[in-house]
């Protein structure tokens with residue numbers, strides 16, 4: 001596997017080593033030892049989540065506030081999504097900046113979203129199944145988020161955002177300017 005760092009400190013993409021043969025393919029979708037050795041991060045994942053969504057569904061931009069913050073290792077097992085992480089660590093030199101990556105069953109890329117980032121994805125294919133590991137458990141009372149269509153973020157979603165399907169909860173999330181981050185940047 002190969003780690004590709006992004007412009008946002010702590011956020012990186014993973015390109016797994018895929019072994020193809022006449023039967024199909026094989027790859028290690030997660031190997032704790034390699035993950036820790038290559039990333040230098042000693043995250044202990046405790047929960048795996050899976051969701052399925054149809055084209056035009058947007059989930060996000062979500063986080064859990066400390067002390068229940070979650071780092072996530074995300075990937076797609078069918079279809080294609082545009083996955084985005086936004087730096088919401090108060091005082092971060094890249095506060096409000098985002099990284100977007102196309103994740104698909106085809107490219108098998110993974111994306112590591114650290115604590116202190118809001119995360120979301122838009123489904124670009126007819127359907128997509130999304131799988132992710134989290135390093136803390138679900139705590140609904142600690143859930144928070146910011147609006148995906150905040151002009152201050154300026155995210156290019158690659159689909160007409162007028163017709164997206166969002167949960168009622170995600171429709172009323174605050175814009176960055178209305179938002180007080182529960183995360184503080186630590187160098």
Ligand SMILES: Cc1cn([C@H]2C[C@H](O)[C@@H](COP(=O)(O)OP(=O)(O)O[C@H]3O[C@@H](C)C(=O)[C@@H](O)[C@H]3O)O2)c(=O)[nH]c1=O
Nearest residue numbers: 049051059060061062063072119120121137138139167
């Ligand atoms: C996230 C989560 C939800 N749920 C329940 C609550 C609710 O009834 C149902 C659907 O929840 P949501 O609408 O919050 O699901 P969803 O919008 O898919 O939320 C997810 O979005 C992506 C972008 C993330 O990054 C995740 O961390 C998570 O926030 O599942 C759990 O039981 N455990 C969990 O860990």
